[in-house]
Structure formats: structure tokens, C-alpha cells
Amino acid sequence: MKKIILIFSIIIINLSCSKDDENYININGKVIYQSTNNSIANAKLHVKTKILNSPESNWSYWSEIDSKEAITDSNGNFNITLKSENSSNVLVSIFVENTDNYNSSDTGYEVSKSNNIIIPLTKLEKLKIYINNTNPFNSNDTGGFYLSQWLGNVSLLNFQNFGNPNETYESQPGIYQNSTFWKGTNINSIVNYNVEENKPCTISWSYTKNGILTENISQIPIISNQINEFHINY
Numbered sequence: 001m002k003k004i005i006l007i008f009s010i011i012i013i014n015l016s017c018s019k020d021d022e023n024y025i026n027i028n029g030k031v032i033y034q035s036t037n038n039s040i041a042n043a044k045l046h047v048k049t050k051i052l053n054s055p056e057s058n059w060s061y062w063s064e065i066d067s068k069e070a071i072t073d074s075n076g077n078f079n080i081t082l083k084s085e086n087s088s089n090v091l092v093s094i095f096v097e098n099t100d101n102y103n104s105s106d107t108g109y110e111v112s113k114s115n116n117i118i119i120p121l122t123k124l125e126k127l128k129i130y131i132n133n134t135n136p137f138n139s140n141d142t143g144g145f146y147l148s149q150w151l152g153n154v155s156l157l158n159f160q161n162f163g164n165p166n167e168t169y170e171s172q173p174g175i176y177q178n179s180t181f182w183k184g185t186n187i188n189s190i191v192n193y194n195v196e197e198n199k200p201c202t203i204s205w206s207y208t209k210n211g212i213l214t215e216n217i218s219q220i221p222i223i224s225n226q227i228n229e230f231h232i233n234y
Contacts, residue, residue, distance in 0.1 A: 046067070050091045
């Protein structure tokens, strides 16, 4: 499922770089599912080295030294070498791209070493929602569909077969919604959606059918490691 927005995990590593002829530093570790500790193969990482300039000044700032990309192997391991400097003010930042199968944390954290770094990611479960238009006769019949993301990524939604674009907005502070709308007869569409494991999935939907307004809120139970189906008939 194509992603609209990529949202990244940030791992910041405080380093004291040992001096050598080239001033390089090796970063290695493993990417895993947080809940199972299983490794994640083919995870894409963006790695940078940075240095804090004028750390004793009120005008201190970070500047980039080097940057590369890395892909985890079949065991979830990564290993990358970047240019560095002989300074205790060097940081290494690792950004992990989200996919349809896992979601990285939005929270940055620090570790005190550059070897055997463990990066835990959240597993995503699959949801397929069927929108079925049942016996409408009015071409002005309308429907609206909303999916709330209470704590997570707001870019995981993919509506199929609707002619209208998705809309994303902050309905309340920290609460985001994706939505789409439809109008007319003979609407049969599918919503593909990813939801973080162990989090509730709440959908809000409303429609006008043959002049009658119906509004609903449903919490969908999510079963792990399968495509969870939900049907809306209107």
C-alpha cells in the first residue's frame, strides 16, 4: 500500500570518537519487532553523523559530517561506516522508514554506544473495510467515512475506488483523522488500512440513503496476522 507520508524513528547516539587517520566510525545493530523481538529484514535506515559547533556558546548549532543509507539483512542486522571527527560532540542519527508492515516510534532516545544497537519497531495489522451501496434510488445520496488515529501515524490510509481525495486533519489536539466522502448510487468500494497492534481501531461513518441520515461509530476488533474484514452496507 502506497504511503502518503513517511513518518520516521529517531535514534540519537552520543559518541566519543577514537582518533584515527581517517576519522571514521562504525555503527551496527539490529532492527526488531518490539512485541516479539523478531528481526525485521530489509528495513531502510537513513544514517547521519553531526557535530555540535561552539557548544559553549549561546549560538551553538549542529552541522552534518556524513550521511548514508543502510538496509538490514535477513537477520535484521545493519552495519555502516561514516565519516566522523575526533570530538565528544559528535552525534549519529538513525531514521527508520515506516512500511505497511511496521511503524517506527516518534520518540527519540539516546544510547551511549555505537555497537549492538537495538531498534524496536511496532508491528502493523491489516484491515479491509467494504463499503456496499444497497438499493439507493437518489443520485444525491451521500456518505462520509472517517478513521481516527489516536496515537500513531496519520499516513496509513488508502481509499480505493473513490473519485475524491483523502483528507487529513487534526480534530482535537493530538487526535488525527483521515476521511473521504462519496455521492450517488452504485457505490462499492474498499478501504485498506493498517492499525498498530494492541491499539483499538475506531471508525466513524455516516450516510444519507434515500433521504434518511444514519450515523455510526464502531470499534473493530483486530486479530493479529490476518486481514481483518469489516462491512458497511448502506
